[in-house]
Amino acid sequence: MKRTIPELVRAIIAKYSMISRGDRVLIGLSGGPDSVCLLNVLASLKDELDIELTAAYIDHGLRPAETPAEIDFCFNLCKGRDIPFTARPIDVRLHAEAKRLNKQEAARQLRYAALEEIAADNSSNLIAIAHNADDQAETLLINLVRGSGPLGLSGIPPVRGRIIRPLIEIERKDIAAYLSDKNISFVTDSSNLTNDYLRNRIRHSLIPSLKNMNRDFVSSVLRTTTIFRDEERYFDILVTKTLMKLISRKSNCRIELFLAPMEHMDTAVLRRVLRRAISETRDLKGLSLDHIEELMQLIKSGKSGDRIYLPNALRAIKAYATLVLTAEAPARLGEYLVHEPGDIALREAGIVLQLSIVEPDEAEDVCDRKRIACLDAGKLKFPLLIRPRISGDCFYPGGFGKRKKLQDYFVDEKIPRDERDTVPLLVSGDDIACIVGHRIDERYKVDDNTEKVLLMEIRHLKF
Numbered sequence: 001m002k003r004t005i006p007e008l009v010r011a012i013i014a015k016y017s018m019i020s021r022g023d024r025v026l027i028g029l030s031g032g033p034d035s036v037c038l039l040n041v042l043a044s045l046k047d048e049l050d051i052e053l054t055a056a057y058i059d060h061g062l063r064p065a066e067t068p069a070e071i072d073f074c075f076n077l078c079k080g081r082d083i084p085f086t087a088r089p090i091d092v093r094l095h096a097e098a099k100r101l102n103k104q105e106a107a108r109q110l111r112y113a114a115l116e117e118i119a120a121d122n123s124s125n126l127i128a129i130a131h132n133a134d135d136q137a138e139t140l141l142i143n144l145v146r147g148s149g150p151l152g153l154s155g156i157p158p159v160r161g162r163i164i165r166p167l168i169e170i171e172r173k174d175i176a177a178y179l180s181d182k183n184i185s186f187v188t189d190s191s192n193l194t195n196d197y198l199r200n201r202i203r204h205s206l207i208p209s210l211k212n213m214n215r216d217f218v219s220s221v222l223r224t225t226t227i228f229r230d231e232e233r234y235f236d237i238l239v240t241k242t243l244m245k246l247i248s249r250k251s252n253c254r255i256e257l258f259l260a261p262m263e264h265m266d267t268a269v270l271r272r273v274l275r276r277a278i279s280e281t282r283d284l285k286g287l288s289l290d291h292i293e294e295l296m297q298l299i300k301s302g303k304s305g306d307r308i309y310l311p312n313a314l315r316a317i318k319a320y321a322t323l324v325l326t327a328e329a330p331a332r333l334g335e336y337l338v339h340e341p342g343d344i345a346l347r348e349a350g351i352v353l354q355l356s357i358v359e360p361d362e363a364e365d366v367c368d369r370k371r372i373a374c375l376d377a378g379k380l381k382f383p384l385l386i387r388p389r390i391s392g393d394c395f396y397p398g399g400f401g402k403r404k405k406l407q408d409y410f411v412d413e414k415i416p417r418d419e420r421d422t423v424p425l426l427v428s429g430d431d432i433a434c435i436v437g438h439r440i441d442e443r444y445k446v447d448d449n450t451e452k453v454l455l456m457e458i459r460h461l462k463f
Contacts, residue, residue, distance in 0.1 A: 006041050008169070012168065021051070025124060028129050029077075030070070032188070040081075040182070055074065058114050059087060061091055061092055062191070131167065132171065134207070169222055246261060255281055270296060277325055286311030287311055291308075305319075309417070314327050331422050335386065337385060346386065351458050377452040380428045386426055393406035395431070398441060406432070428444070
């Protein structure tokens with residue numbers, strides 16, 4: 001004998017341990033058939049489950065002509081069942097513009113945030129959402145169309161934090177039959193009737209076609225998402241254990257992972273480990289499979305010092321023995337006046353400059369441009385200034401002779417973007433006399449007329 005909707009809901013709640021006695025449950029109520037069904041069923045099980053119920057309507061501000069009637073309907077529905085009711089507005093358009101999101105994503109973010117706030121206000125420890133089995137099937141297809149991995153194909157979780165979905169294994173047709181049998185009215189959201197959104201196109205066109213091929217298509221999808229969730233749960237445990245062994249150092253916005261184990265790790269595990277590691281420093285939004293593949297390529301074939309730039313201001317840097325994932329703002333060199341030769345510690349660059357005046361013959365064969373630079377001291381104007389780059393900087397690269405923008409030089413020399421603000425520039429008057437550790441200016445090179453040489457040696461700073 002087919003079970004009733006309340007019996008199915010009771011079984012789903014038990015299966016996923018959604019509710020405990022004494023819980024306070026906030027129901028997301030839109031007035032549509034699914035949320036009305038959820039409210040009625042939970043109201044009928046209230047005493048049996050020993051729970052308290054409240055309900056909230058979130059006004060997205062997108063259908064002003066329909067919203068007042070929907071709020072009145074929800075208010076009266078809750079009043080007839082002695083359930084406290086709240087309506088709260090959100091500004092989806094403003095949020096979408098500010099965060100550069102589509103309206104659906106903006107609405108989803110604000111809706112859940114509003115429900116969390118209302119739950120906190122009325123001391124509800126659970127939030128019940130009316131997603132059903134058809135929503136689950138639609139989500140799997142949406143994620144499949146967008147190229148999602150196994151996590152996306154596991155669909156909507158029955159429980160996530162304080163969010164519970166007691167209708168998640170019940171099909172829309174069965175919900176409609178329940179409401180019809182009980183003569184329970186509901187409202188219809190006009191936005192669900194159009195094909196303006198991908199979900200609606202899948203709902204109205206693709207799923208009916210798939211049901212023609214397999215009338216139990218939604219049930220099949222439920223089994224598939226359950227399998228994916230179980231496998232993701234296993235991988236989640238494996239990734240947690242693996243990541244714990246890989247972490248060399250970690251802060252809120254930086255994580256360092258040992259390279260050696262990752263260089264030989266199975267691809268399926270490594271992908272998940274990298275996603276989890278990134279999530280420790282930044283939101284995963286915007287991170288694609290291509291980014292993960294690029295990161296794996298860096299690990300397995302990149303050179304020390306190579307790096308890639310990921311979404312949300314995240315950088316991945318291959319160091320000698322570690323992979324550094326950091327969202328720290330790049331350092332910027334301060335300004336230092338040099339009145340006379342001596343040692344100058346540039347902490348932001350991690351170096352000490354040792355400046356000395358020597359005879360030309362003492363400088364012969366020691367200058368290598370990278371670690372030791374030699375400049376014509378007679379052409380320099382003290383005090384010298386050591387500073388970072390500023391917009392519009394230009395110089396005359398030694399051996400090149402022509403004027404060049406500093407930005408172009410950095411690009412040509414492949415100096416990483418996040419290191420450019422810590423490259424010291426030795427400035428004489430208004431001229432860049434030397435890009436420390438890289439190139440001197442042609443105008444300040446040592447020649448046959450040089451009488452004194454400024455010898456500038458770089459040593460790494462010991463912290």
